[in-house]
Amino acid sequence: MTDALDFTPDFAAAHAYFRSHPKYTPSPLRQIKGPGGCTVLAKDETDRMGLGAFKALGAPYAVARILDDRWRAQSGASDLNTPQAQAFIASQTFVCASAGNHGIGVASGARDAGAKARIHLAETVPESFADRLRALGATVVRSGPVYEDSVAAATKDAETSGDILLADGTWSGYTEIPKWVMEGYCVIAEELRAEFETSGAWPTHVYLQAGVGGLAAAMAHMIRLNWAVQPELVVVEPRAATCLQDSHRAGQPTQATGPESNMGRLDCKDPSIVAWAVLERCDVRYAVLTEEEGAVAARQVTALGIPTTPSGAAGYGAILHENAALLESEAYHPLVIISETSS
Incomplete structure (x- = not known):
């Protein structure tokens, strides 16, 4: 630990x-x-x-690091500008829960890289944030009455779908x-x-x-x-x-x-x-x-x-x-x- x-x-x-x-x-x-x-x-x-x-400094940077690491692991190559790398990136989806700004960072980072994003929002998050996420190309899922519920839903989503969980919180077993x-x-x-x-x-x-x-x-x-x-x-x-x-x-x-x-x-x-x-x-x-x-x-x-x-x-x-x-x-x-x- x-x-x-x-x-x-x-x-x-x-x-x-x-x-x-x-x-x-x-x-x-x-x-x-x-x-x-x-x-x-x-x-x-x-x-x-x-x-x-x-949060524009957090999730977009993590998106870039994750995609670079995953592409290197799969192909042994470091160039993300090849057609093969771009096709790989387009197949990647980032999942997170957000009270607003972290989700916008994930959605923006994914869009700029050419990947996809799915953001879980609690019912307490204003619809204006959901609209901003959709404008960035993200899929929005309403998950539970409070933030902690949306975190649990995003975690389960990533486990079930195999997509990439990109949280800004850490807990036992999830820190890197x-x-x-x-x-x-x-x-x-x-x-x-x-x-x-x-x-x-x-x-x-x-x-x-x-x-x-x-x-x-x-x-x-x-x-x-x-x-x-x-x-x-x-x-x-x-x-x-x-x-x-x-x-x-x-x-x-x-x-x-x-x-x-x-x-x-x-x-x-x-x-x-x-x-x-x-x-x-x-x-x-x-x-x-x-x-x-x-x-x-x-x-x-x-x-x-x-x-x-x-x-x-x-x-x-x-x-x-x-x-x-x-x-x-x-x-x-x-x-x-x-x-x-x-x-």
Whole structure:
């Protein structure tokens, strides 16, 4: 199990892959007004590669790695541009569950490569997300009332059909492919590191929203690995879905209980076991948001010029509830990830 939980990403390979991608450009680092007179650095992922969320870096990269590995295993060749390779790719179907953005990443990655995608959505996911998936060529299947039901349905689908399960969460017996998804997310931390190395304006606190924990863990790993100035790391969850905080307190991966959250992309009751293990070694603290606090944060960030959702603004929401002395300190330089657009 120890090896399965290990996360040592080849972030240079991920960065090289995206630098060669025609749709890639680093996302902007903005400055927005925070409470108590502080300035908040905001990594704006709301137009990442035209998909509107940071997850454009995860699943499409994993799709490319999976297809490359499978074609090499079958043919012994590395060129994916031959007619034979293209026919092989066209025969491949990726299956996943999604609360929205991961499915869009899988659908987009599959479409761009020439493969197919089938996405399982819980009944709680808005139809607008389903329409976006269909527009990317994916087949949409409604599976169960909540996200965990759609995960179970996607897993069973892949087992029955023989198609490729591409989840962004990890569990016992399924860890390697989601690590490639997380490897793609490491690009965000590398973009930020390069910018801070140039400016010297390193943040003192980084707020990382978490559902199953993939983004938070990838960012935490990279920050602890190679940032020259080390910030405090704060992982932010909805009060309705504190699976990572609960796991931290229990000392083992633990399912959270709670009602449905309006922070839909963070409303995950089962932690990624790999993400949990990474966060346990990265010296993080936890913050939780109520439903109203998440909604307030989204309204404020949107009013400041970055249209986003309660999920996207969760880090900013945590800043709103920091203590006054910290907020008013000249030494306080917080960073948040605005992880998705509201449009």
